[in-house]
Every structure is written in C-alpha cells, then in structure tokens.
Amino acid sequence: MKSVLDYIDANRDRFVDELVEWVRIPSVSSEPARAPDVRANADHLAAHLRGLGAGRIEVWPTAGHPAVFAEWLRAPGKPTLLVYGHHDVQPVDPLGEWITPPFEPAVREGRLWGRGVVDDKGQVYVHAKAVEAFVRTAGAPPINLKLLVEGEEEVGSVNLDALMREHTADLAADFVCVSDTAMFGRGIPSLCVGLRGLAYVEVFVDGPAFDLHSGSFGGGVANPVNALAKMIASLHDADGRVTVTGFYDDVRPLTATERAEIASLPFDEKAWLASTGAPATVGEKGYSTLERIWARPTLDCCGIGGGFQGEGAKTIIPARVSAKVSCRLVPDQDPDDVMRKLGEHLRRIAPPGVRVRVETLHGARPYLAPTDHPVYEVAKRAFSKAFGKPTVFMREGGSIPFVRTIADATGKPCLLMGFGQPDENAHAPNEWLDLSNYHLGIKSAAHLYDEIAHMGESGGKSG
Ligand code: BES
Ligand code: ZN
Numbered sequence: 001m002k003s004v005l006d007y008i009d010a011n012r013d014r015f016v017d018e019l020v021e022w023v024r025i026p027s028v029s030s031e032p033a034r035a036p037d038v039r040a041n042a043d044h045l046a047a048h049l050r051g052l053g054a055g056r057i058e059v060w061p062t063a064g065h066p067a068v069f070a071e072w073l074r075a076p077g078k079p080t081l082l083v084y085g086h087h088d089v090q091p092v093d094p095l096g097e098w099i100t101p102p103f104e105p106a107v108r109e110g111r112l113w114g115r116g117v118v119d120d121k122g123q124v125y126v127h128a129k130a131v132e133a134f135v136r137t138a139g140a141p142p143i144n145l146k147l148l149v150e151g152e153e154e155v156g157s158v159n160l161d162a163l164m165r166e167h168t169a170d171l172a173a174d175f176v177c178v179s180d181t182a183m184f185g186r187g188i189p190s191l192c193v194g195l196r197g198l199a200y201v202e203v204f205v206d207g208p209a210f211d212l213h214s215g216s217f218g219g220g221v222a223n224p225v226n227a228l229a230k231m232i233a234s235l236h237d238a239d240g241r242v243t244v245t246g247f248y249d250d251v252r253p254l255t256a257t258e259r260a261e262i263a264s265l266p267f268d269e270k271a272w273l274a275s276t277g278a279p280a281t282v283g284e285k286g287y288s289t290l291e292r293i294w295a296r297p298t299l300d301c302c303g304i305g306g307g308f309q310g311e312g313a314k315t316i317i318p319a320r321v322s323a324k325v326s327c328r329l330v331p332d333q334d335p336d337d338v339m340r341k342l343g344e345h346l347r348r349i350a351p352p353g354v355r356v357r358v359e360t361l362h363g364a365r366p367y368l369a370p371t372d373h374p375v376y377e378v379a380k381r382a383f384s385k386a387f388g389k390p391t392v393f394m395r396e397g398g399s400i401p402f403v404r405t406i407a408d409a410t411g412k413p414c415l416l417m418g419f420g421q422p423d424e425n426a427h428a429p430n431e432w433l434d435l436s437n438y439h440l441g442i443k444s445a446a447h448l449y450d451e452i453a454h455m456g457e458s459g460g461k462s463g
Contacts, residue, residue, distance in 0.1 A: 335363025
C-alpha cells in the first residue's frame with residue numbers, strides 16, 4: 001500500500017486540477033437545455049477513465065441522460081466491488097447568491113467551490129483517483145472493481161431500474177459502495193447506515209376557468225389559492241405529525257437501541273441550527289432533531305405557485321394554483337403506497353368549489369444497512385486508517401434511489417462511504433468540497449479496496 005499512498009500524496013494537486021476541469025461542465029439534469037452538457041459530462045468522465053490505460057469503459061445510453069460504466073477485472077479469486085456515484089448536478093439558482101460562479105470552480109480556504117464539487121463529482125473522482133493510484137503503481141486495483149456513474153440521480157433516477165435490468169450481469173458484485181453522502185462532522189470518518197426514501201407529488205387546484213375580478217366575484221366562488229393553503233396547512237397536526245390517512249401504517253418504530261445509538265453521537269444542535277439560519281428547531285413531538293431528520297417520516301411543501309405574483313396589487317380570484325409536495329420515508333413505507341394515500345387524502349380534503357388533481361413525480365425507497373455484515377467492520381477499518389480516527393455509524397435524511405434498488409436486486413450490502421460535510425451547501429448556492437476530505441477520501445477508497453482484497457484472512461489486514 002505504501003506506493004499507492006505515496007502516489008496519492010505526490011499527485012494531490014493534480015487530482016484537484018482534474019476535478020476542476022470536470023466541474024466546469026454544467027451537467028444539470030433537470031434542465032432540458034442542458035442535455036448536451038450532461039452528455040458531454042459523461043463523455044468527459046469516460047475519456048478520463050480511458051486515459052488511465054486499463055479497464056473496460058462504456059457510456060450507457062438511457063431514455064434520459066447517459067450513465068458511465070467502467071470495470072477493472074484483474075484480480076481473479078478476489079471479491080468484486082461495485083461503486084456507484086452520479087455525474088449530474090443540481091440547478092444553480094439563485095445564481096446571484098454564489099460568491100464565485102458555479103461552473104468556474106475556485107479554491108478558497110482549503111475548499112473547492114462550485115456546483116457538483118461534492119454532490120457528487122468530487123466523490124466520483126475519489127474513486128477514479130484511487131483506481132488510478134493502483135493502476136499506475138500496481139497495474140490494476142487489488143480487487144475486481146466496477147464503477148457505475150449515473151446521470152439522473154438528481155431527477156429521481158427514473159431510468160435506473162431499466163438500465164439495471166439491461167445490465168444485470170455487468171453489475172453483479174459481492175459488495176456495493178456508494179459515495180454520495182456527508183460525514184458526521186469535520187474529520188470524522190462516517191459510514192451512513194440509513195437513508196430515507198421519497199414520495200413526491202404535485203397537486204393542482206383549479207377554480208374558475210380564468211382569473212376573475214375579486215370585487216365582482218369574490219365571495220361567490222371558491223378561491224383555489226385559499227383552498228390549497230388550507231389543505232396544506234391541515235397536513236400536520238399540533239404535534240407536528242402528518243395527518244394523511246394511513247401515513248404511519250408501515251412505519252417501523254425506532255428501537256431503544258437505535259435511539260441510543262443516535263443519541264450517542266456528538267451532535268451539536270446549536271451549531272446545526274446556526275448553519276441553517278432558521279430561528280428555532282421544530283418537528284414531530286417526542287423525537288430529537290437527529291431522529292426527526294434521519295429516522296422519522298416527514299411531509300413538506302417544496303414549492304407553491306399561483307395567482308398574482310407581480311409588483312403591487314392586483315385584485316383577482318385566481319383560476320388555479322399548484323404545489324409540489326414531498327414526503328421523506330422510513331422503513332417500511334413504500335413510495336407508491338404513500339403517493340396513493342397522499343393523492344386520495346388531498347382529493348378528500350378539497351374544500352367545495354374547486355377541482356383537485358394529483359400527479360406523481362417520483363419516489364425512492366428507504367434503506368437500512370445490514371451492519372452486522374463483516375464488510376462494515378472492514379470499511380470502518382479502511383476509513384479510520386485514512387482519517388486517523390474511529391469511524392462512526394450515522395444516517396442521512398436524504399435519498400439515493402439506487403441504494404435500495406441494488407440492495408434488493410443483489411441481496412448484497414451497500415456501504416455508504418461519503419466524503420462530504422454536513423454544511424457543504426449541496427443543492428444550495430456556494431457548494432463546496434473540503435480538499436483534505438478529497439485527499440483523505442482517495443486514501444480511504446484505496447484502503448477499502450485493499451482491505452476487501454484481504455477479507456477473510458485472519459484479523460483482516462494491518463499496517
Ligand atoms: N447526495 C444526495 C443524497 C443525500 C442527501 C446525501 C442528503 C446526504 C444528505 C443526492 O444527490 C440527492 O440529493 N438525492 C435526492 C434524491 C431524490 C431526487 C430522489 C434527494 O435526497 O433529494
Ligand atoms: Zn443531490
């Protein structure tokens with residue numbers, strides 16, 4: 001391993017420069033006009049991996065944006081690890097709030113700033129550079145390694161199931177590693193052992209056929225904006241619980257052990273709150289903040305629009321309004337079931353005088369890792385070797401559709417080894433990547449491959 005780690009040290013700055021080149025490509029998957037950029041982004045990654053001079057590298061088309069697949073199968077008899085990441089990024093608005101432009105990555109304060117630096121391009125390059133270190137010093141990684149880099153994660157991975165069905169054999173592996181999460185805190189190596197799922201719908205409320213004069217008609221017909229506001233306000237009770245009928249039916253209660261594990265983490269709630277800028281924490285009664293964001297289901301209106309939004313005053317009864325409503329799910333909730341219940345509930349609570357239509361957007365299933373599997377000890381050891389500190393187990397409130405899909409399809413454990421920071425501004429203006437995490441992340445990935453190569457040997461690998 002010494003030559004591999006030395007190589008990573010010696011090339012530290014170049015690894016940053018190469019990531020900068022990739023981050024320049026605006027691979028925003030949600031914007032149709034950016035589709036050619038997402039494609040160019042996939043091609044850039046594929047060309048970069050081909051430049052390593054070994055392995056099979058392909059760009060896989062989908063009905064949407066392409067994925068990149070790579071494999072290095074040069075370790076007969078050794079386990080196969082499938083690594084997953086995504087190459088698409090979130091939109092950049094509000095653009096005016098960026099200190100430096102999102103696609104002109106800049107280094108300041110030991111951080112790289114730009115859209116996608118941590119979510120998820122930097123984390124994909126962590127693995128690409130770890131592979132490079134092995135290819136250049138030893139000819140190939142010490143295990144059989146596959147890399148799948150999706151182009152539609154930020155838009156719900158809608159074509160992923162089809163892609164995985166098409167390539168079942170290519171994706172076969174003994175273990176899976178996903179690097180698309182954050183660490184618990186500065187310098188604390190953290191394995192994420194739980195992700196929430198997602199059920200996302202859009203609700204449309206229609207009233208009159210066109211905007212009406214609110215003097216002539218106000219009071220005589222229903223106002224869709226009033227109606228929707230009332231509906232959304234009724235979706236939580238006074239204890240912060242979701243009122244959608246049947247919402248909690250399949251929620252697996254947190255065990256005393258799980259609660260104790262979460263409570264044992266050194267969570268600085270004040271600092272967490274300060275990082276949000278919000279004036280106070282709120283949430284479901286009877287649960288701590290970490291439990292609320294990691295392990296309890298929630299419902300949020302992510303956006304609402306309708307009626308007069310221009311300057312000044314305009315007196316109308318708007319014809320229509322719509323809102324985007326998303327639920328974060330926990331085991332054993334099912335996204336399709338929750339979307340159905342939410343749709344039925346919204347139609348049922350619609351006040352008289354409006355028409356309500358609910359469209360489903362996308363979903364993801366929640367994940368809980370089988371932490372008693374030996375690969376978790378192996379991953380802890382690898383992570384700790386690079387960062388020099390004990391590795392903690394944590395959860396995330398976010399969702400990664402691939403994780404549960406691959407876990408169910410293969411029955412194999414999925415390691416969530418992420419290198420972000422909780423305040424990294426993912427999805428927000430001024431996203432950043434801690435460059436020491438990037439460097440130590442590359443070493444962690446290298447240690448992970450090495451440790452997996454020696455799995456089963458007594459006591460694992462030391463030194
Ligand atoms: N990297 C995130 C997942 C994540 C979120 C990890 C929060 C750690 C904390 C991923 O790119 C993401 O944003 N996922 C989406 C998935 C959705 C579109 C299905 C999410 O969670 O909103
Ligand atoms: Zn994201």
